[in-house]
Structures are given as structure tokens and as C-alpha cells.
Amino acid sequence: MDLRQLEAFAAVMSAGSVTGAGQMLGRSQPTVTRLIQELEQELGFALFERSGPKVTPTQKAFQLSAEVDSALQGVRHVQQRALNIARDENLSLRVVATPALAAGLLPPAIARLPAGLRPQQLQIQSLTPEGVVQAVLAKTVDLGVVSLPLEHRGLEVHWIGEASCVAVLAEDSPLASESVLSMQTLAQHTLISISNPFRFRRRINKAFEDLGSEPQHILETNTSLTAMQMARAGLGVALVDPFTAFGVPLNGVVVRPIESTIPFFFGLISAFASPLSDVAQALVDTLQASSQDLLPGMIIHPANRHDALMQRIYAS
Numbered sequence: 001m002d003l004r005q006l007e008a009f010a011a012v013m014s015a016g017s018v019t020g021a022g023q024m025l026g027r028s029q030p031t032v033t034r035l036i037q038e039l040e041q042e043l044g045f046a047l048f049e050r051s052g053p054k055v056t057p058t059q060k061a062f063q064l065s066a067e068v069d070s071a072l073q074g075v076r077h078v079q080q081r082a083l084n085i086a087r088d089e090n091l092s093l094r095v096v097a098t099p100a101l102a103a104g105l106l107p108p109a110i111a112r113l114p115a116g117l118r119p120q121q122l123q124i125q126s127l128t129p130e131g132v133v134q135a136v137l138a139k140t141v142d143l144g145v146v147s148l149p150l151e152h153r154g155l156e157v158h159w160i161g162e163a164s165c166v167a168v169l170a171e172d173s174p175l176a177s178e179s180v181l182s183m184q185t186l187a188q189h190t191l192i193s194i195s196n197p198f199r200f201r202r203r204i205n206k207a208f209e210d211l212g213s214e215p216q217h218i219l220e221t222n223t224s225l226t227a228m229q230m231a232r233a234g235l236g237v238a239l240v241d242p243f244t245a246f247g248v249p250l251n252g253v254v255v256r257p258i259e260s261t262i263p264f265f266f267g268l269i270s271a272f273a274s275p276l277s278d279v280a281q282a283l284v285d286t287l288q289a290s291s292q293d294l295l296p297g298m299i300i301h302p303a304n305r306h307d308a309l310m311q312r313i314y315a316s
Contacts, residue, residue: 001043008027008035086247095141096264102126113282137154147265156303161266161268163242167239167257185209192237204261270288
């Protein structure tokens with residue numbers, strides 16, 4: 001298979017039609033059709049079901065799509081890197097992070113980079129924690145910012161941040177008059193929480209278990225920002241990471257500390273034994289300073305504290 005075939009496949013998956021893919025790529029419809037057919041012949045299975053001018057991706061096409069997108073991103077990264085080398089430039093930066101950290105932490109950190117190290121080519125992408133780790137291991141990005149755990153081989157953890165979870169509620173909620181919210185009080189209300197049971201949500205569950213309390217109702221979502229929007233609509237009290245609560249403030253809500261500490265851990269990672277560019281190395285430092293400015297009480301742990309912090313998360 002060659003690059004043109006992969007580009008044609010990705011374009012058809014994105015556009016939903018061969019005609020649209022041709023327009024996106026600046027190629028004729030017959031050319032795109034031929035590239036897809038050649039790719040199917042080489043793979044040995046159909047990628048699309050055809051009904052006249054319309055195509056429907058097969059299940060195998062969906063399974064292949066993420067890998068193709070990652071490969072194309074890697075190729076574009078190599079092309080851009082080669083161009084920078086030819087120009088004797090070292091100012092490109094690709095960072096991937098979970099939605100909370102991509103929105104609440106990365107923009108102000110990048111903005112405070114020294115003028116001489118501001119990236120001329122910048123890409124920030126938000127993915128699931130598992131997606132962030134995969135992108136870093138595949139070496140398609142320079143840095144990743146992601147919640148713990150980070151025990152994967154091939155990762156270099158630069159430092160680990162720890163901050164406390166907070167509660168977000170509508171400004172007209174009866175609880176808005178409280179300066180601090182106890183777990184017992186929270187257990188009596190509908191809560192909005194992150195659905196991933198292996199990371200941040202696990203610590204929320206453990207905090208209730210430790211106090212012998214159990215929330216009456218829990219609504220789930222996959223991002224803290226969505227949880228905050230749900231709280232603003234009066235659907236419940238959102239338990240979220242502090243970077244979204246303070247880094248992406250919303251009108252119509254208030255943020256309150258929780259009496260029991262529910263830690264939110266995140267780490268800054270890169271591929272092991274892969275040298276960082278000057279701008280990526282500078283971001284390692286500015287991310288730490290920026291996160292401490294946003295959350296003055298945040299704790300910075302060295303990377304070798306990872307296993308001890310995991311004990312705090314998973315100990316029964």
C-alpha cells in the first residue's frame with residue numbers, strides 16, 4: 001500500500017462519499033475509486049459497501065481507520081520535521097492531552113514560552129488517556145499530558161502533578177451558600193462524574209467508600225467540561241478535575257472545595273530515549289510553572305514517585 005491509497009481511504013471515511021473525498025484531495029472521482037480498489041485488493045477485504053454513488057464503511061474499515069489516521073499524522077510530522085531541519089528551525093511542537101488538560105492547562109503554558117521558543121508550527125490534540133499514551137508511544141507527538149497511571153514501557157515521565165478534585169454546581173443551587181462540601185452532603189444529591197472507572201472516577205468512588213457513603217444518583221459523562229455544563233443546567237453537582245474548573249471557567253456556576261481530598265494525578269510524558277526539541281524541553285518547565293500558577297496548592301512529584309502514588313490510588 002502507498003500513501004495515496006491511505007489518503008484516499010481517510011478522505012472517503014471523513015467525507016462519507018467518493019465524490020466528497022475527491023474534492024477534499026483535489027483528485028477526480030475515478031482516481032479515488034481506483035485507489036480504494038487497489039487498497040482493498042492489497043488488503044484482501046472490502047472497505048466499503050457500494051450502492052450507486054454512495055458508500056458505507058464496513059466494520060473492518062472502522063477498525064482500520066484509527067491506524068490509518070495515526071500513520072498519516074506520523075507522515076505529516078516527518079514531512080514538517082524535515083522541512084524544519086532544512087530551514088535549520090527547531091520550533092515545531094505537537095502535544096496531545098486529555099480534554100481537561102488540553103483546554104485548561106496547555107494554552108496558558110504555551111503562551112508563556114519565551115519569544116524565541118514560541119512554536120511556529122503548533123498542534124494540540126485532545127484524546128482519551130489511552131489515546132494519549134498510544135500517540136506518545138507511537139512517537140507521532142512530542143509531549144503528552146495525561147492522568148495517571150503511566151506504567152507503560154517506553155514512556156518517560158518528566159514529572160507528576162497532584163491537585164484536589166472540586167465540586168461545580170449551579171450558582172442558584174442551595175449548596176452554593178456552603179464554603180466547603182462534605183462527602184455526606186454530596187452523597188445526598190445527584191452527582192455528575194467521569195465514566196472511566198480506572199482513573200479519576202476510581203478515586204471518587206474510593207472517597208465515598210472510605211466514609212461508608214454512597215451517592216443516591218450518579219450521572220456519567222466522558223469529559224469534565226460536559227459535567228460542568230450539566231451542573232450549570234441544574235442536573236446535579238459535578239465532581240471534576242480542578243484544571244477544567246478553574247482553567248475553563250463557566251458563567252452560571254460556582255466552584256467549591258470538597259472536605260475530603262480526592263486527588264487528581266497527571267503526568268507529563270514523552271517517548272523514552274527520544275530527544276526533545278528546544279521548544280518541547282521549554283514546555284516541560286513552563287507547564288509546571290503554569291499549573292502551579294493556576295492552582296497554587298498543586299504538588300509536583302518527581303517521576304520516581306509514580307509507584308508510591310499508585311499505591312494511594314489502588315490500595316484497598
